[in-house]
Amino acid sequence: MIRATIRRILPQLVILALVLGLNFAMFPGFFHLEMHNGRLFGNIIDVLNRGAPVALLSVGMTLVIATRGIDLSVGAVMAITGAVAASVVTEGGSWIMALLAALGAGALCGIWNGFLVAVLRIQPIVATLVLMVAGRGIAQLLTKGAILTFNDPGLIRLGGGTILSVPTPIWIWVTLAVVVGLVVRRTALGLLIEATGINERSARLAGINAKVLLIAVYLVTGLCAALAGIVVTGDIRGADANNAGLWMELDAILAVVIGGNSLLGGRFSITASLLGALIIQSVNSAILLSGMPVEFNLVIKAIIIIAILVIQSPRVKHSIYLLRASSGPVLARRAVAAKGAVGEDHP
Amino acid sequence: ANETVGFSQIGSESGWRAAETSVTKADAKERGITLKFADAQQKQENQIKAIRGFIAQGVDAILLAPVVATGWDEVLGEAKDADIPVVLMDRKVDAPDDLYLTAVTSDTVHEGEVAGDWLKKAEDGKPCNVVELQGTTGASVTIDRKKGFADAIADAPNIKIIRSQTGDFTRSQGKIVMESFLKAENGGKDICALYAHNDDMALGAIQAIKEAGLKPGEDIKIVSVDSVPDMHLAIAHGQSNATVELTPDMAGPAFTALEAYWKDGTMPPKWIQTKSTLYTQDSDNMAAYERKKDLGY
Amino acid sequence: MRHSTRLPLYITIVTFFVAYAACIFQFPNMLSSRVVANLLTDNAFLGITAVGMTFVILSGGIDLSVGSVIAFTGVFLAVILRDTSIHPLAAFAIVLVITTVFGAAMGAIIYYLEMPPFIVTLAGMFLMRGLAYVLSTESVPITHEFYGWLQSLYWKAPGGGRFRITGLLMVLSFVAAAIALHRTRFGRNVYALGGSAQTAQLMGVPCARTTISIYAVSGGLAGLAGIVYSLYTSAGYSLATVGTELDAIAAVVIGGTLLSGGSGFVAGTFFGIMIMGLIQTYIVFDGTLSSWWTKIVIGGLLFTFIMLQKGLAWATTARIPRANVSAARS
């Protein structure tokens, strides 16, 4: 079981190590850690901390993609939930209320998406496109287009504070990932989600309540987006409805794919998606540390991503497998063994 | 005279932009002008569509806050054919100036210069390593403010830009990029000043500097552009040093010019430049804050 | 649902005319040759992009790179016309070759490396936008007189509407695409691929060639759209047309093409584009919506159109009996 998990995430681990190595080569102090007034400080912490929003989103996105769906609205939902949280505290509410209100808003958005996909049977890309477009408007409506700043220490702590010297966002995404991971794998949910994603018709006929399951998955995604929205809002002490989570859905999808999950649904690994999110963040960090002119940012990112994806493509993987098989005696030995077995079967 | 004016706004990408929109709307209301507002969602093609839509409706004038300087000749020509005066706001365009009535803008290169001059004076010959937070790559404001600043410090060999990255004009990117600057430059000890292309990025960076255990405004000097209310607070609290004002009230002069034009055909000057006031810790930042906090930033 | 594939197309067309009529009812000014001409001109580049997107989506794929390709094309043209003395027509040819090859390369990666189109074209989107930045971050005006001449080619209709050559180009693209999709083997192979790539392969469809061609067509048309866009704005700007791919996808879907592939018509896309243009025109005519309400209303209208289609499709097919076959037994 654990061996299988490691085998599954091995490519992502290797790629992450490579990208971190690249960072180290460019900036030798990359792994250096120190304490600054009770706060762990270092590039590697930054990668974990700054990767938080995409990591949070990628947890939900992994599940949605496992059901053969996609959620383009998560960035907009981040903006909405951030705006909700900020409005609550600026109206004098406590950070707990803000958190709950934001989670509620995220859940609502998720249910809306799930309703469109599962009940109205609109294709997920289009269904979530609606909220992607309208959602940012809703967020701006809440903030009136301005950055809604606040000074509530509780909310700020969620995005920019630390717990035991480690930035809170890291705690949040790690906890969420562990909770969702456990819930999905220790119950039957993971299996049922995969079954629904692979063949919804069969799944329904086998007695799976695909409709409710789909809605639940989009709901979880909404909650993940809500947490991500709170993290970025708390981080800058203000709800920036215009820019919070802008285009982040693409990063989240990318993280899931770099994590080796198929966009066609089915088998999924949340751990691998999280590694994907960290890989993306490490690439961003490499770009920042490289000191290259900004014009090259996107080209560098594109080239690294293409390289990563090509390494992971099924075709390349298969050729590596064949190469290993043909160079070693694996295939030949198996053929002989099998022949022997067949031979015994002869009358 | 109940005139109708079409206003093609870029979008709502920042607090400053939102303030400009709300100031314009309020101003139009005060003057009894019907304002047709079209938000272009950051897209030039939407602005062109909006202008054509205004022409088809037969408005009395068009306000245009162009997303980019190029590419307006044709549609402005159409407006001219239809005898509709166009007033440009906050940015000029690369088009013959007979195609529009006037342009009410700030000089964005000059804004960069003001910031650079301030830093030059503040450092006064001491060696100073500057990090720069650029705006969105490719935006003309980014290019101009970068150029203005570079021009101003060109004759000050003591001031050097050691790192320059884009922070997309947003607070969160400003913070994130500043964090990496701090790490890359010896925990920030090698950085003497920060120049940010807008206040939002500077405000994000201030938090990053604080989290790194340094004092913004003292250990690292900060100068930026826009003068949004939150920045005035920061300066008042000594966490930042200077900001160059970009007024959101471009519509006031525009409407004034239009009203004169409607009345008796008075041609305004081709360029109405708004002031680029510098606010430092010596200015009355709290007053500025009070004045601006309800403008919709 | 499957019994009349044309139904979504008809529904889209009806929806457009009903919506247009409703708009005219509210703003009589909208019935002018200006508005009609603007619908064609202003959406020309988007329409051409959507034609390519229709090919891709019909084959069961998606192309996220088109917006960046348009921006790249514009910047490339502007820079090359600024820095060299070659004729715009030659520049057009060069850039079309580049974008077509770029599309073909994405198609090849998708097919040979068995990678999902969404991700390959997402990387392509980053790459093209990045290359546009590298060429020039500033917006570069195009001043060549040939551009001026092209722009002066229009027919001014009574009522002030200007029917331009770019609008004509879009209409021609749609006609050519309709012919290609319905009257050539390549076109039918596109549908076959969208039905099921695996089955198509077993039926002897040249999948490699078809996939590569489809993305080449999309890339090439995005290049053409880039040329149109550069004519439209007389400039190249690396930040232009961000998110255009989503507009194009929305237009294709509103036009009744299934995102899962294999079913739809390019004519539907045309009306999808017109519907989206109508929404924007309506918002401009209304002129009271704030920035945020604009977004919300666009999202709401998008949803309304999708639901309208669903509803109409459901209402009409629920009554259609299954195909009646008489397998005459000998």
Next chain:
Amino acid sequence: MAVDTPPVLHATGISKFFPGVIALDDVELALYPGEVHALLGENGAGKSTLIKCLTGAYSRDGGTILLDGKPIDPRDPLSSQAAGIGTVYQEVNLLPNLSVAENLYLGRQPRRFGMIDHRRMVRDARAVLAEYGLDLDPARLLSSYSIAIQQIVAIARAVELSGKVLILDEPTASLDRDEVQLMFSVIRRLKARGLAVVFITHFLDQVLELCDRATILRNGCVVGTRRLESVSQTEIVTMMLGRQLEAATKHHDAGPPGKLLLSLRGFARRGAIEPFNLDIHEGEVVGLAGLLGSGRSETCNAIFGAQAADRGTAELRGAPLQIPNPRAAIRHRFALCPEDRKTEGIVGDLSVRENIILSLQARQGWFRPLPRARIEEIAQGYVKALDIRLANLDTPIRLLSGGNQQKALLARWLATEPDFLILDEPTRGIDVGAHAEIIALIERLRAQGMALLVASSEMEELVAYSSRIVVMRDRRQVGELRGEAISPTSIIRAIAAEEEAVA
């Protein structure tokens, strides 16, 4: 047929490896012009894989193929098509989103001035299909016609494409008698024209009726090639299975049925099935007989809630019952093994183990996962009981051969320990050995007191296990046979009688 003429297609040393499986091992196949060659073997023997290797759908890992004495190396189906090999792969492989005519002519549409000539294509298609006794509108979408018709279209397409060799992989699985006869006459015509035909099926009577020679595969190896005149059916079966098959189950003495389990009154679904009444008792197998498209599958689906009935009432053990969806049915211990296993049955990428426990788990609910040990026990148990052939339980089910998939699906439903089991074409595509096992299984389940409803196109099979047979035609029940009255001829008569009455 002249054996001394050189073979038109001669494949030698064909090998194919899948991770963990050796699907083909040094296989030889020779086809002579003018012969119909049967390819026989158990489920998973490698028949379909061999076909795919020969036609380039899979790249083979070894071996040479000679066509007319010249080596060919088909890289994809297109190149084998071009070489004159027409193929119908297992399961219908046509495009539901294209018209019938286009499916027939995809890739070689008639053209005028470089443009596809639709009118001519439709006209030609109509003419071609008429030869197969089909009078339909070729301009309509393929998906608007039933599976049987789609299968005939697929055959027609392959025939049109085959200049030298025609390969048919289980083409008769979803056809009924008359259609099979029609197809045979077409094949005989082709044979007379000198084509070599490969015919794969699990119906041995069809093999003996049509074929000249047979190559028998077992576990990816050729066991032998025989002229069919010189061998008996038992001999072939023994070669296929590697063991003797016990004598087929006799018609059993049903005995008195148990208590009334399910009672349906006026059950119907508009556009799908006319109102019908049905009583099902414990310990009873009710057979559903009828021609293609007579509404058997729709009956099964309505009872299971897969396409819920919109009229009528149901009572379970005397208590009123609503079955709006499969979940409700499963809750009341119903089970349905659907007809179309590819799209309605298997969950392809999940392992065999997960496929087997899927329904049980779905019924248990989201938050009560089956313990690992229990899963292992169930899965192992059924793999052994039903003799499912696989590398290991982690194999994705889509990699299993068709027959083994069918058994795994049966296992899924048996694992839920249903009171009422609905089987829709349970033996479709299943080899002789497994066929006998499933019939025995049905009998065993009945004896344990389970109620079964079985829809099947095979009269002999129905006769073997049914306590009672309901005959359907045109989506309504037209008769019922019980006890001694049950025989293949009486069923055919019941169907035909109605046919005459209608005519």
